[in-house]
Amino acid sequence: MSAFKPLVFSGVQPTGNLHLGNYLGAIKKFVALQETSDCIYCVVDLHSLTAQLVHADLQDQTRSITAAFLASGIDPKKHIVFNQSRVMQHAELAWIFNCVARIGWMNRMTQFKDKAGKDRENASLGLLAYPSLMAADILLYRATHVPVGEDQKQHLELTRDIAQKFNNDFSARIAELGVGVEIQVGEETVNGFFPMTEPLIGGPAARIMSLRDGSKKMSKSDPSDLSRINLTDDADTISKKIKKAKTDPDALPSEVDGLAGRPEAENLVGIYAGLADIGKEAVLGQFGGQQFSVFKPALADLAVDKLAPVAAEMRRISADHAYVDGVLRDGGERAGNLAETTMKTVRDIVGLLQG
Ligand code: TYM
Numbered sequence: 001m002s003a004f005k006p007l008v009f010s011g012v013q014p015t016g017n018l019h020l021g022n023y024l025g026a027i028k029k030f031v032a033l034q035e036t037s038d039c040i041y042c043v044v045d046l047h048s049l050t051a052q053l054v055h056a057d058l059q060d061q062t063r064s065i066t067a068a069f070l071a072s073g074i075d076p077k078k079h080i081v082f083n084q085s086r087v088m089q090h091a092e093l094a095w096i097f098n099c100v101a102r103i104g105w106m107n108r109m110t111q112f113k114d115k116a117g118k119d120r121e122n123a124s125l126g127l128l129a130y131p132s133l134m135a136a137d138i139l140l141y142r143a144t145h146v147p148v149g150e151d152q153k154q155h156l157e158l159t160r161d162i163a164q165k166f167n168n169d170f171s172a173r174i175a176e177l178g179v180g181v182e183i184q185v186g187e188e189t190v191n192g193f194f195p196m197t198e199p200l201i202g203g204p205a206a207r208i209m210s211l212r213d214g215s216k217k218m219s220k221s222d223p224s225d226l227s228r229i230n231l232t233d234d235a236d237t238i239s240k241k242i243k244k245a246k247t248d249p250d251a252l253p254s255e256v257d258g259l260a261g262r263p264e265a266e267n268l269v270g271i272y273a274g275l276a277d278i279g280k281e282a283v284l285g286q287f288g289g290q291q292f293s294v295f296k297p298a299l300a301d302l303a304v305d306k307l308a309p310v311a312a313e314m315r316r317i318s319a320d321h322a323y324v325d326g327v328l329r330d331g332g333e334r335a336g337n338l339a340e341t342t343m344k345t346v347r348d349i350v351g352l353l354q355g
Contacts, residue, residue, distance in 0.1 A: 003181045004195040008037045009143035011044040011084070011134070014061035015051050016220035018068050019228040023307075024205035024274035025149030031073045033147060033200075039079040040141055040335060041069055043328075046084050046091065047133060050126045051115075063324045064314070068231055070327065071313035082331030084137065089339035093136035094129070096350060100166050101132050101158070110154060135159040139194045140339050147200040150207040151217060156199040167192030170349050179345050193349060205274030211245040214263025229303065232311055239300040242268075247292045254288030256280050268292075272299050275306045 010030060012022060030041055043065045045058060055061070062083050069081055084090050106112060106128045116123035134155050138146055139162070146156055167174065167183075167190060174180040180191035210216040210227040218228045229241055246264045253259060259266040259280070272283045272295075287295050317324060347354050 003183070004142055004144050006037050006145065007141055007143045008033050008039040008145045008147065008200075009042070009138050009141050010039075010147050011042040011047070011137055012065050012069075013044050013048045013051070014058060014065045014083075015048045016061075017228075017230040017232055018065065019208075019218055019220060019230050020271065020303075020307075021149060021205075021208035021218035021228070022220075023068075023072070023231055023310075024208055024271070026147060027068065027072050027074075028205075028274070029147040029200065029203075030069070033145075034073075034075060034079055037145065039074075040143065040338075041074055041079065041081050042137060042335075043069075043081075043083040044134075044137065047130060050124060050130050053124075060318075062328075063321060064318050066324050066328060067314045067317040068310075070317050070324075071310050076327045076331060080331045080334050081327055082335045083328050086328065086332030087140075087336045087339050089140055089336070089343045090133065090136050092343060093140050093346065094133040096346065097132040097135050097139075097162050097166070098129055100169065101135075101162050103128075105158060105161060106131060109158065111151070131155045131158045132162070135162045138197055139163055140342055141335075142193075142195055142342060143197055144195050145198050145200050150201055153199060153201060156197065160196050163192070163194035163196060166194055173349050173351070177345070177348055179349065193345070203274065204270040204280050208271060208274070209263060209267040211241055211267075213246065214267050229307070231307065231314060233307075234311075235304045235308055238303050238307065239297075242296050242300040242303060245296070247296075251289055251291050252284060252287050252295055254284055256284060258284075265292075268295070268299060272302060275299075275302050 010026060012026065030039065033039055043062050045062050048055070048058065066081060070076065074081060109131055112128060112130065115127055135158065138159055148156065164185060171191065174193050175191055179193055182189055183192045183196060185196060208218045210218050210222060212224055212227045216222070222228060226241055226244055229238055233241070245268060247268070248262055248265060252265060252269070259269060269280050269283050273280045344354070
């Protein structure tokens with residue numbers, strides 16, 4: 001049992017269009033969690049510099065992700081919405097974590113390997129250290145829960161590794177200052193400053209795949225726009241993309257087991273389930289035995305029904321720069337106060353002279 005105050009944190013990068021994977025795998029969960037927890041949602045603009053250093057439109061992308069949060073129903077008054085670069089303590093804690101984490105841990109990250117490609121020596125140091133900044137995002141608020149899609153699982157395991165190593169390396173100092181909290185790590189109870197944050201991954205939409213290839217995840221960087229549904233797509237585009245989505249010739253099965261070995265069918269059923277807030281079993285209960293010629297139009301109607309109002313609201317909010325910037329400023333101030341409280345203690349633990 002953790003004695004940390006329950007707190008949800010998650011982040012989205014302002015790179016490229018938000019797609020259905022981001023929406024179902026992450027943002028919809030952010031919205032639901034507001035009912036039960038205190039939440040901090042961050043547009044991680046510093047992270048996006050690892051993908052592309054020179055961005056002509058980084059500010060607009062940051063506003064657009066913020067607008068997506070708000071249009072989806074995140075309440076910036078009850079919770080905190082801000083962009084990462086406003087709170088400099090993220091970069092400060094990331095530096096300390098760079099000194100805690102090991103290069104070998106970073107080299108093992110599959111996202112680093114994918115993004116760096118063959119020429120790893122030439123990848124930026126920022127790309128290698130990306131997970132350290134992500135751990136800092138989460139642990140700066142000592143967040144206990146992080147809703148994300150399946151692709152972030154390894155980064156969250158690393159966040160726990162960093163928290164655990166920090167707690168161990170500084171255990172004497174944490175005890176001396178009396179700033180520890182009892183936490184359970186496996187069988188052991190230890191006195192740590194950072195929690196063992198739990199990932200919240202799951203449900204039918206934790207890993208939405210490309211509409212063109214059921215073995216690849218839906219992604220902002222796929223060169224084919226037909227591979228993804230963007231939150232900004234209009235109704236015709238959504239219908240066309242679903243109509244063109246790759247499938248197999250068989251009818252849908254009546255049981256979830258029947259989706260094994262049929263990645264495209266499984267993906268479309270997962271998307272329907274995610275949009276309708278039901279399980280895959282319920283989708284197959286309704287459409288089992290039907291051909292894709294019946295299922296695809298029903299899925300297109302559902303997608304348009306659920307996404308069009310979000311897209312319209314997103315367009316409206318994005319255009320109001322003064323409002324969006326005000327939300328981020330206010331959120332940044334509140335996040336900054338929490339962050340500084342943590343950092344004061346972290347600086348003491350590490351032995352940095354302040355005051
Ligand atoms: P990012 O910006 O790539 O994606 C944002 C969220 O969308 C989820 N996601 C998906 N879920 C299901 N199916 C998909 N095809 C799909 N594609 C993306 C991601 O899992 C993510 O939850 N490293 C993070 C950003 C980050 C962060 C953090 C997240 C930085 N600091 C701290 C949580 C906590 C990223 O690049 O997400």
